[in-house]
Structure formats: C-alpha cells, structure tokens
Amino acid sequence: MSRTLIIAEHDGKNLNPSTAKCASCATALDQAFDIIVMGTSVSDVASQAAAIDGADTVYCVDAEQLANPLATNHAAEVVAMADSYSHILGPSTTYGRDLMPRIAALLGVNQVSDISAVEGPYHFKRPIYAGNAIVDVHAPESAKLVATVRVASWKAADDSGNAPVESRSASATVSPNTRYIKLESGGGERPDLQTAARVIAGGRALASKENFNLIYELADLIGAGAGASRAAVDADYCPNDMQVGQTGKIISPDLYMAFGISGAIQHITGIKDAGTIVAVNKDADAPIFEVADIGLVADLFTVIPELKQLLA
Amino acid sequence: MKILVGIKRVVDYNVRIRVKSDGSGVDTDGVKMSINPFDEIALEEALRIREAGLAEEVIVVSMGGNECQQQLRTGLAMGADRAIQVNTGDKLQPLTIARAFLKLVEKEQPGLVLLGKQAIDDDNSQTAQMLAALWDRPQATFASGMSLSGDTATVVREVDAGLETIEVDLPAVVSVDLRLNEPRFVKLPDIMKAKRKPLDVIGMDELGVTAENDLQISHYTPPPARGKGIMVEDAAQLVAELKNRGLV
Secondary structure, three states, X not given: OOEEXXXXXXXXXXXXXXXXXXXXXXXXXXXXXXXXXXXXXXXXXXXXXXXXXXXXXXXXXXXXXXXXOOHHHHHHHHHHHHHHOOEEEXXXXXXXXXXXXXXXXXXXXXXXXXXXXXXXXXXXXXXXXXXXXXXXXXXXXXXXXXXXXXXXXXXXXXXXXXXXXEEEOOOOOOOXXXXXXXXXXXXXXXXXXXXXOEEEEEOHHHOOOOOOHHHHHHHHHOOOEEEEOHHHHHOOOOOHHHXXXXXXXXXXXXXXXXXXXOOOHHHHHHHOOOOEEEEEEOOOOOOHHHXXXXXXXXXXXXXXXXXXXXXX | OEEEEEOOEEEOOOOOOOEOOOOOOEOOOOOOEXXXXXXXXXXXXXXXXXXXXXXXXXXXXXXXXXXXXXXXXXXXXXXXXXXXXXXXXXXOOHHHHHHXXXXXXXXXXXXXXXXXXXXXXXXXXXXXXXXXXXXXXXXXXXXXXXXXEOOEEEEEEEEOOEEEEEEEEOOEEEEXXXXXXXXXXXOHHHHHHHOOOOEEEEEOOOOOOOOOOOOEEEEEEOOOOOXXXXXXXXXXXXXXXXXXXXXX
C-alpha cells in the first residue's frame, strides 16, 4: 500500500498553490496520490484540485464543521481516511503546520517538517537552524509517513489533469471546544507572497507606515507582492502577513528586491531560494549585500522614486 | 489555575551556526546557549496571566540533561514558581516530548499549557499540536494575542492570510508567536532568589515514556552558497541590469 494523500489548502473559493506543490513532492515519491478537499460548498475548489496533474481521485468532504480551517476538526477527518495511505502530505504554510503535527500525533508517528527534497519514499532532505544546515531525514518504513512540504522548494505541478471528484460525507465527530471567530486580512489585492514571481520588500529604514506606501507603489507598478522584515512589522509599519523570514514566510520569487533591510540571518532564511536578490541599502556593510545578486548602496528614498520613473 | 510552560535549551539566536566538517552535527562547543526565544515569550505570557490574578502558579518544564537546569533557573529568575527537569541523555523528538508532557499534564492538571511555536534549532513547530492531540484538547498555535475569560481563551493567531481569532475552552495548549509580548529582563536579586526555588528532577524512564518511530537525522551539510553578486552605481544601472536578466 504505497499511496499518498495530500491535504488541499484553500480559502473557500480558490485552491492555494501550495496544494500543487505538494503534488510535485508526491510525484517525486514515485507514488500515486489522492487529494482531500475539506470545507463547505467547496465543489469549485475540488474542480481546481482535480486539474492537478497526476492526481488519481479528489475526495470532497463537505460539512459544516469543516467550514473553517480548525485543526481539531480537519485532523479528525484526515485520520478517519488514513488507513488507505502510506504517506500523508500537507504544505508548510501556517495551515499545514497547524494541522499536520496533530494528525501525526493521532497516528502515533513523528512528523517530518519542511521536506525540501525527496531522496526516496522514506528519505528526505530538510533545512534546520533557519536554513543554516541541511540534513538527511530517514523515517521508519514500518510507520505511516506524515510530513509538511516546504513550499518554497517545489514548483507547482501542472494543471492539465482531469481527476474524478468523489463526494464523501464527514465521518469524524466534531469538537465543540474550539470556535472560529474571524479572519482579518492585512493585505489588499497584491499577489500572494508565497507564490508571487516578484516581491518588493521594505525594512526598518522606511521609518513609518506612510513611507511604506513607496514599497506598495513600486510593487503595484511591476505586479509584485509586498513583503517586509520583522523589524518593520514589529514597528507596525505594515501588517504581520507581510513578514518574510524564519518565523514569517519563506518565499522563492524570481525577483526579490529588499529596500532598507539590513539582512539578519532570520530574514535571509526566508529569501535564500529567490532567483535574483536585489539589495538597496545606505549601509555598505549591511549583511544583505553578502547574499545579493545585485547591490546598490544608496538611500531608498532617492532610489525608489527614480525606479518608479524608470519602470513606469 | 496552574500554567505549564515548556522551555528548550537552544543555541542562542545571535550565534552564527557552523556545521561540523564531518557532517555529524552542528558545532555547539563553547557556543552560547539560551532559552528558545519563543519559549521565553510563552513564559512571559504565563507570568502576566498570573500577575493579572488569573492563575496561581507557573511551572517551567525542560527536557534534557542537567545542562538545561541553567535555562530552568533563568525561567525561575524571570518569575516562575517552580521548575521540573525531565532528565534524559537522549536527543528527543517532538512526539516523545509531547508524550512526556502529557504525563506531567496528568499529574499537575494545568488549565493552560504555553509553548513556543517552534524551536529555532530544529524548526519543527510540532510539540504543541502533538500535545493537544494526545491530550484531546484544543490547540491555538502561533498566538500573537490572547485573553482569558472564565473557562475560555480568545486567541489571535498569526496566519498566512492575516490575523485569525479563535476561541478555545480550557484546558488548552497555546503556542506563541513573536509579537505576543516582550519578555522582561532578569534582575540580579531575582537570580539570587531563583536559587532557592524548587527544581524537581524526574527521569524520563520514571514517566514511562520511551521513544518510538524516531526519525534518523544524519549528514549535516551547510546550505549551498549563492554566487557572488555585482554592485551597481545608481537606479538607472539597476534597471538596466534587471532588464538584461529579463526580470522586469
């Protein structure tokens, strides 16, 4: 029984690209895989999942208690299906990191976090120490494998597939002791950081919430996502969902442009997989220049308006 | 109500990590060790809850050899009432830690368990969720805000899409994120006082927990280095370079 189950991530309308990245990881395992979509009125999402290349069957579990991404209820549902699978994969996003360890513990197994490469069905590579070391992980072949897939390390699988969608009724009991209240979204309509091809990010040097508009304007001009260092988020210049780094988002855009970000190790961790890193900073000794492909020692308040003119 | 707080001894977050040349691990000889920063935030939150009169006792727990007593003493100096060391020479994985924690939970009957959202060495981010699962209680991970009212906790979670608010019935496990609070500094008299606070040592074997299905970790390597970059003189050169590479 070598078979993988992928937990789909979505916002109720759209499938998150992390799901197609998990599919690439499952394909690297050289195994057939199914996808489970949990939520309410998620038939559209299930159709999107069915288009992922290589998927055998998409199971659509539509139930009121699965409406919101509460790990207690979602984990119980996955565990109810686990018997048919040797591997269960979810994304390394906050949804997956909340959910997958709960599934692993209910199944009595350790979890592999952040698979960055597959060497065999039970042999993986993953980063630790904020990406400062890469290790080989061998999981026991006698046990179920539960893992999160490091989304920044994988390309999304193609979407030319046409898997059958099968509806299933929820079988797990509902936990009444966790209640979803609300989600406040910080970002506007800009591309999602974890999937954007380009990202423009600002740091503490922006010095105020108003000045962060420079970052947004430049981002909008080239259709980029907007990111930030922890220092900028801590100072309340921008919302938390913009934080890039070890404890924020790990991203892998083709182009990453950092303005006024010094480049703490924890931030570098989040951008190491970017195609091209551009750093603009007044301080020529800023550590960000050690990883930058293109560096410019200059004041961002001069450079950004010039860039806006040149790129308009 | 009692609050149980887990603290892990890790390489200090300011230390630049070096992989040993034989690939057997990371060099920790003579390296500064500290409480995992997220765990310190968890402890600070527990202390604030107690100071607000909503809890009577804060217990810090660490699992490892006697060296982790150093971090437990720091936790006591911050203000925890007592400490428990689960003594073991083994390198523990999250499932084993969660199982051992469950034994302590059964003994101490806390109303709340506070843990860091991840340790900055293994970056696993698993223990809180696993404990909640084994205990069959709610979990609220990545907390950047929380308030208690009667038998429920309202927790604001930092998620990829923004800030999510959930409500959980106590007892529950909460894992904390960076922006929940700023931990206090320890003062010298508190360090002296901490020496007299109780620190119990329990063997992992006494808890009846043994590791199962462990992952084997090997072949530590440094990450691949990025190629050397170039410097440009001004915005115009930068744009020309980006256009050259087909990036804009």
